[in-house]
Structure formats: structure tokens, C-alpha cells
């Protein structure tokens with residue numbers, strides 16, 4: 563089996579973009595692979611909490627909420643390792659070592675850094691090192707496969723570059739992680755209020771996303787208010803009709819049917835009627851997951867124990883890698 567690394571920021575409640583674009587894939591992979599899933603709280607303070615976009619007092623609650631959401635979606639804490647990034651210090655220790663192997667211009671060229679720092683006056687240096695920490699999250703486990711969305715491609719390329727650089731300088735240590743690309747529609751579920759942007763946990767307008775815990779009324783309201791255009795026909799043309807195409811895309815990832823087949827099936831409906839159908843399907847699909855999440859949220863001590871046990875299992879792997887790394891770079895006198 564492959565060792566597969568995944569991570570998610572506790573910046574809010576899991577939304578259907580996270581679920582269909584990432585989490586569902588991890589769950590499908592967990593039967594035949596070793597899944598290591600980290601709730602990346604250190605990543606989440608690089609921007610959302612540090613820039614006061616989110617209230618840092620809510621972070622502990624968001625960590626437990628994310629834990630409940632992941633378990634409720636079907637992540638199995640016995641088979642897989644689910645833990646909190648900040649509880650396993652070797653992630654940040656390796657991040658430092660890797661940061662010494664790359665350059666300021668290379669990190670400044672990272673598209674996500676350029677995009678996210680664009681409108682910020684005082685750019686936090688944590689944002690600059692974000693992809694190096696992500697590389698450490700992967701390499702500390704000597705991961706062989708990383709499932710990512712298209713938006714993460716460059717970060718993964720940096721992780722591979724750093725693995726090669728470390729191996730060349732200090733001797734063969736890290737396998738080169740391979741991307742498992744989810745190139746389907748789910749890798750780009752869009753913001754319901756602005757279909758040119760992706761759906762995001764931390765986007766200020768709550769109407770822009772369907773959270774996995776949304777009530778039937780919330781789901782119906784959000785889908786009804788989703789931005790579409792003046793054409794009443796339902797078609798799938800993401801470039802010219804991003805709003806309605808996003809709804810077809812959501813319908814398609816839920817049912818596993820192609821957008822063309824769905825458009826043909828609903829050709830008697832206008833977009834208003836189609837919205838009600840999509841809302842209904844979403845409500846039914848999320849119901850069993852919501853039942854699980856609600857039960858899990860009633861038992862906080864269980865959620866804490868899952869994270870604690872996960873950190874113990876993760877640390878067994880990371881401390882071995884870290885001992886080797888320290889030895890190889892020469893930062894030791896007794897090893």
C-alpha cells in the first residue's frame with residue numbers, strides 16, 4: 563500500500579468543495595492505503611487567523627469541528643491517522659531545514675503566494691514559507707502519493723524539488739512524492755456568489771458555500787440565491803455560463819453522471835426549477851453525514867482522544883525521519 567498524505571486547514575466548516583474535491587477521495591483511498599490526514603492549524607494561522615479574517619479564539623472549536631466533519635464523512639480513525647499538525651513538532655523542524663535548501667526568489671515566484679499577498683500591505687513571512695511547511699508535512703512521512711487539486715500543483719512541485727535537493731546534498735533520504743490528481747469537476751467547485759472564484763471556507767459571505775452541516779432551509783436558500791445569468795435553459799458551459807454550470811457540476815459530482823447527460827435530463831426545467839432539484843439532492847445526500855457529525859459533536863472527549871492517538875501514531879513515524887535528517891545534516895554530537 564502507498565502512504566498518502568493529506569491536510570486540511572481548520573478555517574471553518576468543511577464545505578462541499580472540500581468534500582467532493584478532496585475528502586471523499588481520501589476516504590475512498592483509505593481501504594487499500596495508509597492515509598495520514600493532518601488538520602493543519604499552523605497553516606491556518608499564516609493568513610486567516612493572523613490577518614484577523616477569522617477570530618483566533620475560535621480556532622480550538624474549529625479544530626474539533628473539522629475533526630467531527632472528517633470522521634462524519636467517513637474517515638476511519640482506526641485505519642487512518644488523523645491528527646493536529648501543531649502536536650507533531652517535527653513538521654516545523656523539517657520545515658526549517660528545507661527552508662535552508664530553497665531561495666527567496668523561488669518562494670516569491672509561487673503563484674499562491676503571489677495571489678494571496680497581492681492585496682496585503684504587511685505580508686506575514688509565514689505566508690511566504692507556507693509551501694515549505696507543506697513540503698515538510700509530506701516529506702516527514704516519506705510519503706509516496708499526495709492527492710491534490712490543481713491549485714496545489716506548484717506546491718507539490720516544490721516538495722519534489724526539495725526532496726531531490728536534500729537527497730543530492732545529504733544522500734538518498736526522501737522518496738519523490740507522486741501526485742494523484744483529481745482532475746474532475748470536483749476539483750473546482752465554485753463560489754455560489756461569485757462563480758469566478760472557488761468555494762472557500764473562509765470567504766466572508768456564508769451564502770457563497772454549502773457547508774456540510776447546513777440545514778435543509780440553508781441549503782435551499784443558498785442554492786436559490788446562487789448567482790446565475792438571464793438565460794433560463796440549463797446548460798453546461800463553464801467559460802460562458804459559470805454560475806449555472808457550477809450547479810450542474812455539483813449535481814454531476816454527487817450523482818457521478820456526466821454534465822451532458824444531466825442537462826439533457828433536465829431540459830424541461832428552467833434554472834429556477836433546476837435550483838430546487840439540486841437543493842433537494844444536496845439535502846438528501848448530506849443527511850446521513852450530518853447525522854454522524856451531530857452525534858460526534860456530542861462527544862468532545864472522543865474527538866480529543868482521536869486527535870491525541872493520531873498524534874502518537876504520527877510521531878512514531880516523524881521522530882524516526884527526524885533522527886535520520888538531523889544526523890545527515892550534521893546537527894548532532896551524540897547520535
Ligand code: AQP
Nearest residue numbers: 570571573579580583584711749751760761762763764
Ligand atoms: N472549491 C473547491 N473545490 C474543490 N476542492 C477544493 N478544496 C478547497 N476548495 C475547493 C480542496 O480541499 C482541500 C483542503 O483545503 P484546505 O483547507 O487545505 O485549503 P484551501 O484549498 O484553501 O480550502 P478553502 O476551503 O478555500 O479554505 P480557506 O478559505 O481557508 O482558504 C484541498 O485539497 C483543496 O484542494
